[in-house]
Amino acid sequence: MDKQGDQQQTVTLNNGVTMPLLGLGTFRMRGLESITQAVDAALEYGYRSFDTASVYRNESDLGQALRQLLPKYGLSRSDIFITSKLSPSDLGPGARDACLKSLSDLGLDYLDLYLIHWPGKQGWRSDDARNPAIREETWKALEDVYQTGAIKALGVSNYTVAHMAQLLGSCRVPPAVLQVEFHPRLPQTSLLSWCQQNGVHLQAYSSLGCGHLLENVEVCKVAKAHGRTPSQVLLKWALQQGVGVIPKASSSVRIKENFNVWDFELSSEEVELLKGDGTEKKYCWDPTGVA
Template sequence: MELQEAQQETVTLNNGVTMPLLGLGTFRLRGPENLIQAVDAALECGYRSFDTAFVYRNEGDLGHALHQLLPKYGLSRSDIFITSKLSPADLGPGACDACLKSLTELGCEYLDLYLIHWPGKQGWRSDDARNQMARDESWKALENLYHTGKVKALGVSNYTEAHLAQLLESCSVPPAVLQVECHPRLQQTVLVGWCKQNGVHLQAYSSLGCGDLLRDEEVCKVANIHGRTSSQVLLRWALQQGVGVIPKASTPTRIKENFQVWDFKLSHEEAEMLKGDGTEKRYCWDPSGVA
């Protein structure tokens, strides 16, 4: 099969690792057949990055799908970028074992990126002061895995500026990536600025506002101007700022659609239009109350 030439752009992380700016998110994508269909379509049109997590309960199926399909496209493990995340239940003493379990599930010798998924431990109150100690303990364990080569880059998800500042005070390996909800209605201006100042790559999840923004009037207007879909416009908005995206999709048509975002550009006026009335809206979890 002739493979379409990938037009994927990349970012060089603060430790020199190269990461694709656009990846396939797999949240709520479960079952062997669904993973095979999605991974097959993604590899065919040029995706080289796949985002999963222990709590998604699909690491095993994703690993099997990649193992089965990479040879079909003349690819090997080194050609793709795999991200997984530490479960909030394993924050603290269980961090090392949890990462090794994810490696086993995925059938990999290493992860390209491993994130702490949430700044608080499952079962603890958000204001429990032990959350910071659990984060610090987890990070030390992940630094050890990083130094042994089991993980090529480390990062965090759903951290606030305060969480990040605490981490920088104690870590020896700084985070390379921050993954947070980010879209035109939640622009995360403070975090974007913090990341630029501290050399951390910001990667967005829920770029489509959990699907709600696909029907937004302003988004549809900009999409019509370019003859594009709403999802393409929302993804392009992030990519133009150097923000990575990992849109979840399951059908081959939508997977391909989400990858076709490199050949148009939004004007400043169009980007402003996407903000709507400027009111921020969060569709997912708010970590600001976690101690």
């Protein structure tokens, strides 16, 4: 991990691109006013990475907010890292056009990272035998966009080890990032190990377990010991394992709190303690049944 400035830490992806380890997630963030307020606070407190997706329907508002606010902080496009994702409905022949539409909606010449959001085609059954082929077709289309420079790094979201192995077996451009649900109740041990062995950066979403882990006994115990909030402890738990985080927050207080995680460390015992008894629980979507 590298230092960037005094606070923000980064990871160098397998193609040489530098990505902040902590970014602002924008899932369920809607409306220009609320997005502008969140982006304003995030930029003020040091965030330089923003995560969106076609299915969030906020790309245009995020792009507008960034264009408006970057000059306020003396920043330019090259100072920030923007991630978007391909809708499951656009897997297949529509992938290239969908990616270009995201670029247009965001008002950008390039995306720093573009992810396939889900390993299955929307409207198909999870076990549909056509899913592997359409993933491969989609990746090839995005590789072509990547070669033009309109995408600086390519990755996937919600892929399992089996999906990743299939992708590595057919790709020209290996995936740089895998974004999945990851928290102490879903430590994804085998997936994290696979990513480390294959040079893929693992990035977490739902680091707080959709809020369920904020009142967890072990989390609160560790937070109290460090004089920190449960949210900060949960984010640090991932970061100390080399896993990136993109916590969604809309209030200025929470946005600041979530970024203030660089000046304390969890012990290895605390990292293990937070995993509890090893019982795994998904609070979001389960991709394991996707063919």
